[in-house]
Amino acid sequence: MKIALGPVLYYWSRTAIMEFYAGIAESPADIVYLGEVVCSRRQEMQLEDWLELADALAARGKEVVLSTQALTEGAGDMKLVRNVVHNGRFRVEANDMGAVSLLAGTEGWVAGPHLNIYNPQSLAFIMELGATRWVAPVEATREIARSVLKAQPLEAEVFAHGRLPLAFSARCFTARRFNLQKEGCEFRCIGFPDGMPLKTREGESFLTINGVQTQSARVYNLMQDLASLQEAGVTVLRASPQSQGTGDVLHAMRAACDGAGMPAASKDDNWCNGFWHARPGLERAA
């Protein structure tokens, strides 16, 4: 089982990003996804910066993949996607059909979690276009992964640790909280390195606001489900970066995959694994 680190979903300063990946270079992650997936207004890092980082991580033996933006709204967004696709050096994770259209016919790209591939027929189609790894949708159940991979064996990755990226919108919910429009957002999301918690009116942590993206409040954690992940044919586990403790998570995942048997330490009780068990995502199955 390989360990992958997904793209940073939050808006961090350039310094914070550089420090974070300096740590990741020393981590047990086999695969590192880089790039801005959520919002093209976030420009602390340009493509050249990501490529420089990619070179450094590749030199440390990491497989580097460049991820494309999940929701593109206009020509400017698609230009960014095109630049990533044509980077000429690193594999690309397509997170939208616009990116797929640009990658079709090239070999070795990754079908990202935001493409809706739920059945063997869709996976076969995307494989014909040149995809060589499938990242299952975050809501995928064990049965979906198992049935797809039984019919279409392929390197397969599952989102296994972190706050779940549940939805995208044209509206920026971080800007909305401060009565700002997206075009004048003042980049408020940079003040929330792990997103802005959204609670119900009785104080229950429910969701996490991350600009145009909405995430779960609970941390999705499949470390107790390693056996069924392996049985389903999953070969890569993805952890999603958080501002603190990501290195520990990667070490714990590596240890668990190597047979240490212990789930990733979870200090608080705020985790879930419902999707994999065909239950509401926020629930926890034993």
Next chain:
Amino acid sequence: MELVCPAGGLPALKAAVDNGADWVYLGLRDSTNARNFAGLNFDEAALAAGVAYAHARRRKVLLALNTYPQAATWARWTQAVDLAAAKGVDAIIVADLGLLDYAHRTHPKLKLHLSVQGSATSHEAINFYHQRFGVRRAVLPRVLSLAQVENVVRHTPVEIEVFGFGGLCVMVEGRCALSAYACGDSPNTMGACSPGHAVRWEETPAGLESRLNRVLIDRYAPGERAAYPTLCKGRFEAEGATYYAIEEPASLNTIEMLPEFLRMGVRAVKIEGRQRSPAYVAQVTKVWRQAIDSLTRDAERFRPTPEWMAALNRHAEGSQQTLGAFSRPWK
């Protein structure tokens, strides 16, 4: 410009046709479509009757097969495609790549529309569906501004359909797992969002509470108007403020944008609401028919009438209307 109206049953289909819909879209009684609600939708006999009724009046019927099939139940979706072809449905609305591939190979004459659930927001994505599957029309997710819609229309041979009126998805359609997260019912795989079976209403000392699978979606003070607990339209707390953090209970109404849609070459406008009553379908269809006819007669002088707006407002969620993402400030 064509008017595409919803039907959750035969009476609604007749109401749509009788009041001027060019197309009526509907779904079967199962998870093959994105309004998989108890008591709603068409069986085979009703589908045949609906097609006959529409065709006799030279209107067209669309079958929505716009959820994402899974391996165990794949045949349910392909049989639905076969049924559409056999019953003379004019086009099917599809999102899944595998199902588009199946329909294109098996029924090359069956017209394909790309569902809003396909989440295609760029001309690159839309043209891909056109080249690979011969998709004739694409329904745009409710995330693009007018200028962005125009840019898409300019760069694709595919007909573009936009939402005109009805319940407003704030998230990109096909990219939202909020309902699946909260209560297990996924729009993508089960065709349901914030379903009735997960809703609980309770009078408490703190007020009337609405819940979705135990999650408190909203709480109402005496006299406050309660809304259906669609989970993105509840009040939540962030950074010390309690408010409609995602969106107010409001309906999309773009009737004032019709001249712009016409100018930029939008081919069709769609009315949301297969889960709504035949009366809703009749009244909303009637207003939009009048509006499009007025636009066709004289686009320069087109103005929404107060009567139209009042009629539409009666059917708007929370009696509130919004231009949604078509208007940049909304974002």
